[in-house]
Amino acid sequence: MWARDGSGVYFNAENEGSRNLYVATLKGDVRPVTKGNQVLSVSDIDARGLAVGISATASKPNDVVTFDLKQPASARQLTSVNDDVLFGKKIGAQDEIWVSTRDGLKVQGWVVKPPDFDPAKKYPLILEIHGGPHSMYNVAFNFGRQQQAADGYVVLYTNPRGSTGYGSAFGNAIKNAYPGKDFDDLMAAVDTVIGRGYVDANNMFVYGCSGGGVLTAWTVGHTNRFAAAASLCPVIDWVSFVGITDGASWYYNFAKLPWEDPAEHLKRSPLMYVGNVTTPTLLMTGVNDLRTPISQTEEFYRALKLRKVPTAMIRFNDEWHGTSSRPSNYLRTQLYLESWFDRYSRKSANRVAEQ
Secondary structure (H helix, E strand, O other): OEOOOOOEEEEEEEEOOEEEEEEEEOOOOEEEOOOOOOEEEEEEEOOOOEEEEEEEOOOOOOEEEEEEOOEEEEEEEOOOOOHHHHOOOOOOOEEEEEEEOOOOOEEEEEEEOOOOOOOOOOEEEEEEEOOOOOOOOOOOOOHHHHHHHHOOOEEEEEEOOOOOOOOHHHHHHHOOOOOOHHHHHHHHHHHHHHOOOOEEEEEEEEEEEOHHHHHHHHHHOOOOOOOEEEEEOOOOOHHHHOOOOOOHHHHHHOOOOOOOOOHHHHHOOHHHHHHHOOOOEEEEEEOOOOOOOHHHHHHHHHHHHHOOOOEEEEEEOOOOOOOOOOHHHHHHHHHHHHHHHHHOOOOOOOOOOOO
């Protein structure tokens, strides 16, 4: 959005889990206008310098806000869209963490704790992995995580290497190397939270959609530390995937084309590690998915069934990429996840969540 006097451009940008308003002047200077742990999307600025947009934090869903560019810290909330829904509800606290990975990289994440959290108790943990893989989890209110926390889980979500919001080098660290060290980042985050003493390490679960589904399928092929997993809309076999996805540019995520040398495509395909899988793994994908077609899910399901690994495949009718475009399907996804995790929970005297 151009400044009214033509002196520069205002823009929204993501950085380290937050989104704020910035300005770039004609001289090339860039500075933040707003700051803080929020997800702010400014949509208009009037001639007086009054900005309007929507803002969310860890404890508050989106509402319309306005502020003067000269006093951005004094934002005024204009709506209270969800106050009736949240009235009387306890919101789980969200803590930011920074993790040192095996090769010294710093990775950001967050832990959502159950309401009435007691650090002396042991809680089951859910690791949620984002898709993309070039995208960024943020600090905004998230219903799914709050529901899982309310049901007694500690929820961990992170931005492993490859995520946006941390500079080009961090985002490009998985170029021709995905999945790979991003898996190490995720495990380092899990180890960090376990080290805080309130996680039942026998009752940990993992799931993700799209790129997160890829990494979930990769995870169960490389470790058995999770009691159960759910891989949503994953890529399982890169050789077949590049010929059926709606994005042919995926050919260029490998140094060589598969007919020139399929070695790297095979090395990075979760299907090649299915022989290691012992973790009960749920699969969920939209029937109409063009990005990660359901045939990828079917490949993994068939392989798991052949090896007699506990599995189930849920096909979401009328869904494209993802399983949550309809509110009913969003809720079904949540319920299927927790039902699967509860089914394969390793019973423990320290378990807090109700079974």
